[in-house]
Amino acid sequence: MNDIEIFGNLDAGKNFVNSIQNKRFLFSFVISYTETCEIPGITVAGANLDFIKFTPPADAEFLHYGKCKCIDTIPMTPDGKPTPAILTKVALEAASIPHLVINAGSKIIPDLPYFETGLDYGKNIRNEPALDRYYVLRAIESGRIIGRTLGAVTDCLIIGESIPGGTTTAMAVMKGFGLNGCVSSSIPKNPLDLKNNVVNDALMRSHSKDPYDVIANMGDPMIPLVAGMISAASQSCKVLLAGGTQMAAVLALGHFTGYEKDSIAIGTTSYILNDNSANFLNTIKEIDDVPILIVNPRLEDSKIQGLRSFSEGFVKEGAGAGGTIISAILKTGIDSKKLLEKFEEEYQRVVTLQ
Amino acid sequence: MNDIEIFGNLDAGKNFVNSIQNKRFLFSFVISYTETCEIPGITVAGANLDFIKFTPPADAEFLHYGKCKCIDTIPMTPDGKPTPAILTKVALEAASIPHLVINAGSKIIPDLPYFETGLDYGKNIRNEPALDRYYVLRAIESGRIIGRTLGAVTDCLIIGESIPGGTTTAMAVMKGFGLNGCVSSSIPKNPLDLKNNVVNDALMRSHSKDPYDVIANMGDPMIPLVAGMISAASQSCKVLLAGGTQMAAVLALGHFTGYEKDSIAIGTTSYILNDNSANFLNTIKEIDDVPILIVNPRLEDSKIQGLRSFSEGFVKEGAGAGGTIISAILKTGIDSKKLLEKFEEEYQRVVTLQ
Numbered sequence: 001m002n003d004i005e006i007f008g009n010l011d012a013g014k015n016f017v018n019s020i021q022n023k024r025f026l027f028s029f030v031i032s033y034t035e036t037c038e039i040p041g042i043t044v045a046g047a048n049l050d051f052i053k054f055t056p057p058a059d060a061e062f063l064h065y066g067k068c069k070c071i072d073t074i075p076m077t078p079d080g081k082p083t084p085a086i087l088t089k090v091a092l093e094a095a096s097i098p099h100l101v102i103n104a105g106s107k108i109i110p111d112l113p114y115f116e117t118g119l120d121y122g123k124n125i126r127n128e129p130a131l132d133r134y135y136v137l138r139a140i141e142s143g144r145i146i147g148r149t150l151g152a153v154t155d156c157l158i159i160g161e162s163i164p165g166g167t168t169t170a171m172a173v174m175k176g177f178g179l180n181g182c183v184s185s186s187i188p189k190n191p192l193d194l195k196n197n198v199v200n201d202a203l204m205r206s207h208s209k210d211p212y213d214v215i216a217n218m219g220d221p222m223i224p225l226v227a228g229m230i231s232a233a234s235q236s237c238k239v240l241l242a243g244g245t246q247m248a249a250v251l252a253l254g255h256f257t258g259y260e261k262d263s264i265a266i267g268t269t270s271y272i273l274n275d276n277s278a279n280f281l282n283t284i285k286e287i288d289d290v291p292i293l294i295v296n297p298r299l300e301d302s303k304i305q306g307l308r309s310f311s312e313g314f315v316k317e318g319a320g321a322g323g324t325i326i327s328a329i330l331k332t333g334i335d336s337k338k339l340l341e342k343f344e345e346e347y348q349r350v351v352t353l354q
Numbered sequence: 355m356n357d358i359e360i361f362g363n364l365d366a367g368k369n370f371v372n373s374i375q376n377k378r379f380l381f382s383f384v385i386s387y388t389e390t391c392e393i394p395g396i397t398v399a400g401a402n403l404d405f406i407k408f409t410p411p412a413d414a415e416f417l418h419y420g421k422c423k424c425i426d427t428i429p430m431t432p433d434g435k436p437t438p439a440i441l442t443k444v445a446l447e448a449a450s451i452p453h454l455v456i457n458a459g460s461k462i463i464p465d466l467p468y469f470e471t472g473l474d475y476g477k478n479i480r481n482e483p484a485l486d487r488y489y490v491l492r493a494i495e496s497g498r499i500i501g502r503t504l505g506a507v508t509d510c511l512i513i514g515e516s517i518p519g520g521t522t523t524a525m526a527v528m529k530g531f532g533l534n535g536c537v538s539s540s541i542p543k544n545p546l547d548l549k550n551n552v553v554n555d556a557l558m559r560s561h562s563k564d565p566y567d568v569i570a571n572m573g574d575p576m577i578p579l580v581a582g583m584i585s586a587a588s589q590s591c592k593v594l595l596a597g598g599t600q601m602a603a604v605l606a607l608g609h610f611t612g613y614e615k616d617s618i619a620i621g622t623t624s625y626i627l628n629d630n631s632a633n634f635l636n637t638i639k640e641i642d643d644v645p646i647l648i649v650n651p652r653l654e655d656s657k658i659q660g661l662r663s664f665s666e667g668f669v670k671e672g673a674g675a676g677g678t679i680i681s682a683i684l685k686t687g688i689d690s691k692k693l694l695e696k697f698e699e700e701y702q703r704v705v706t707l708q
Contacts, residue, residue: 026507064499098506103470113496116457116470142467145418152452153380153507 003329003336005294007273007281008266013291016265017330020238023155025327027092027099027242028146028229029063029320030161031056031114032222033107034122034130037165039198041191051075056162057110059085059319060101063092067353069111074350081309085319086350087297088160090342095328097158102146104139105221117142122220125172125202133216136224140257143228151233158267158327159229160242160320163222170249172199172218177211177252179286180279211256219253222246227253234260240293241265242323244272244280251287261290267323270296271311295326297343298336304347357683357690359648361627361635362620367645370619371684374592377509379681381446381453381596382500382583383417383674384515385410385468386576387461388476388484391519393552395545405429410516411464413439413673414455417446421707423465428704435663439673440704441651442514444696449682451512456500458493459575471496476574479526479556487570490578494611497582505587512621512681513583514596514674517576524603526553526572531565531606533640534633565610573607576600581607588614594647595619596677598626598634605641615644621677624650625665649680651697652690658701 006013037043037052055075058068062085068074075083092099101114105121119139122130131139150157163169174180202218215224227250230239239259241247247266254264272280273294284292300311328334360367391397391406409429412422416439422428429437446453455468459475473493476484485493504511517523528534556572569578581604584593593613595601601620608618626634627648638646654665682688 024507096506098503100503102467109470109472111472113456113469113471113500115467116463117467118463118465146467149452149454152450153378 003295004326006291007294008284008292009289010291012262013265013293015262016238016291017293020156021330023331025095025097025156025158025331026150026154027097027158027160027320027324027327028102028150029060029099030102030104030159030222030226031060031106031110032104032121032161032163032220034163034165034169034220035124036122036126036168036198038124039126039194041194042168042198043164052164053107055083055164056106057108059083059162060110060114061112063089063099064112070108081306082347082350083319084310084317084321086346087321087343088319088324090339090346091324091328094334094339094342095331097324097327097331102225104225115146117225119221119225122169125169125218126198129205129217130169130219131216131221133212135221136212136215136219139221139224140228143225144232147229147232151236154237156238156240156327157233158240158242158320158323159226160323161222161226161246162319163220163246166220166222166246168195168198169218169220169223170246171195172202173214173223173249174252175199175203176214176218179252180283211253215253223249223253226250227257230254230259230264231257234263238263240267240323240327242267242320244268244317245283248283248287251284251290255287261288265291265293267293267326269317269322270294272317272322293326295322295329296336297325298340299343302340302344304344307343307347357649358680360645361648362638362646363643364645366616367619367647369616370592370645371647374510375684377685379449379451379510379512379685380504380508381451381512381514381674381678381681382456382504383414383453384456384458384513384576384580385414385460385464386458386475386515386517386574388517388519388523388574389478390476390480390522390552392478393480393548395548396522396552397518406518407461409437409518410460411462413437413516414464414468415466417443417453418466424462435660436701436704437673438664438671438675440700441675441697442673442678444693444700445678445682448688448693448696449685451678451681451685456579458579469500471579473575473579476523479523479572480552483559483571484523484573485570485575487566489575490566490569490573493575493578494582497579498586501583501586505590508591510592510594510681511587512594512596512674512677513580514677515576515580515600516673517574517600520574520576520600522549522552523572523574523577524600525549526556527568527577527603528606529553529557530568530572533606534637565607569607577603577607580604581611584608584613584618585611588617592617594621594677594681596621596674598622598671599637602637602641605638605644609641615642619645619647621647621680623671623676624648626671626676647680649676649683650690651679652694653697656694656698658698661697661701
């Protein structure tokens with residue numbers, strides 16, 4: 001397991017890793033949407049504004065079918081860097097990890113069976129509250145029901161997400177809770193000024209410290225749904241939050257909705273750790289002393305430029321890539337060098353599809 | 355395991371039972387709808403015609419919440435006999451068996467998270483084809499995707515269904531496949547003449563022997579979805595088809611869509627076996643030589659008339675009751691006498707709710 005580094009709570013991290021080695025894993029992929037992503041310049045998750053809303057369902061379809069159905073290509077940045085779902089798909093297949101999709105308010109539904117929660121997408125938090133408070137509570141309750149079932153059928157539930165613009169709502173939620181809330185970005189030069197302006201506009205609308213008011217005012221549907229999931233699932237299995245700063249916001253809400261601390265870890269890529277603007281470790285530490293598992297996917301060693309760009313600060317994480325790579329390593333003992341070969345094969349296959 | 359009797363393929367049945375004792379179980383509850391149920395006199399699944407469409411989602415809600423949300427009471431026959439979901443709920447809770455809901459074209463969606471398949475409800479087969487052929491193929495494919503995931507996370511996948519009017523479409527499908535196709539009923543005096551008339555009207559519309567044409571003409575969305583599920587799930591876990599004659603129709607389609615025979619059994623109540631009009635054992639034998647596990651829920655010993663009526667030919671089976679009772683016994687070793695006490699407690703709780 002030399003490919004996985006533990007940060008944060010080291011002892012809890014070692015226990016977490018030991019308890020799930022060679023065990024059963026299940027990946028749940030939460031797709032969602034916030035109109036906040038429509039603010040120009042805030043995200044590159046999608047080739048252009050018209051495509052952004054297709055990114056979450058297209059990622060979900062790609063994981064299942066190896067191609068997308070709701071769009072003709074696979075999700076790309078404007079200059080052609082592919083979705084991190086490529087990494088996720090390879091990791092899941094290499095370790096035969098089953099997966100399912102949960103729709104938490106995606107604007108477009110995926111063309112495959114998925115868990116429906118009845119949630120609507122989030123509004124643009126620069127202009128108006130994200131959600132009705134009723135929907136925040138409903139999202140948490142739906143998350144609990146799903147988490148209870150999924151937690152009962154696996155040893156480790158991996159939770160990943162796809163919500164364009166989600167780092168901005170995550171940052172807003174953390175600030176709303178009085179935390180520092182540094183966040184990462186899918187762009188090397190993180191548009192932090194823009195994000196701060198959006199967050200400040202949202203903060204000015206409400207001074208309520210009630211956690212559900214904070215989510216309603218400036219969150220998104222993913223955050224309360226996943227908070228509900230971890231609350232229930234962590235009672236019966238280990239939970240690996242596969243993501244970067246969005247999962248920090250989930251954990252921040254989890255402080256109020258509850259979770260079994262010994263059963264939770266965050267798993268992400270080293271690219272998030274290396275993103276100085278995010279100060280990821282400090283951000284998590286400010287919320288809770290949980291373990292943070294970090295994998296380096298070694299994409300800097302790739303002969304393919306599109307993959308190397310991940311290590312150069314583009315995309316960095318998404319679609320649960322880091323957490324599923326960690327899980328594949330823990331389940332099967334596969335090393336990151338072998339995985340890199342498989343990433344490259346998959347990249348070549350996908351490029352040929354286009 | 356004296357409470358479970360094996361019929362059909364005895365050796366395979368013993369192997370099946372031995373392989374899942376004390377193992378992990380997962381109950382998937384498929385809710386669906388066919389307008390065929392609107393033919394007067396064909397079903398009593400619901401207090402009256404306006405309520406029938408609420409029965410599947412209400413059963414699903416009852417299993418999760420212990421009460422229904424889409425209606426004020428729990429599903430009842432017109433004279434107040436309660437849904438067999440009472441038995442299912444008790445069995446699942448007694449053995450801590452996790453469960454989830456799959457929507458295969460229910461007319462009303464349940465107020466809880468569920469697997470969505472994008473299928474529409476089935477049309478009245480007396481008047482018109484049930485489904486577009488495209489939707490039959492889509493249902494099978496959706497079933498395969500769901501079955502692959504669920505089969506990977508459990509040792510035994512229990513599949514139950516709730517589709518009012520479903521015995522009539524099941525009968526039609528079996529006749530369409532050239533089988534004898536005797537079916538059971540939720541009423542002691544099975545309205546077989548009426549069912550036969552409906553089936554004959556449907557048969558006259560098409561003479562195609564293509565299995566997907568048969569389902570399209572006179573099936574319902576549940577049958578192809580569950581056939582897809584067993585096709586994929588039986589590759590990786592045991593599958594217990596929890597139901598009566600509807601599951602016979604699934605198995606008949608499964609002849610064409612494929613399944614791992616050694617991994618399949620049918621599990622139902624002795625009330626189905628005792629229903630002479632159905633000739634259940636012969637019906638299954640005509641399709642495939644699979645094991646049939648039968649449990650007697652001993653409701654005839656109950657001090658409560660509403661429960662005794664199940665043993666007197668009313669309701670008989672539904673919402674996966676028989677299969678979940680069998681699973682509870684196999685998972686935990688609980689006996690049917692102890693379960694009967696729990697059924698009575700639950701019945702009293704529910705009656706107090708009304």
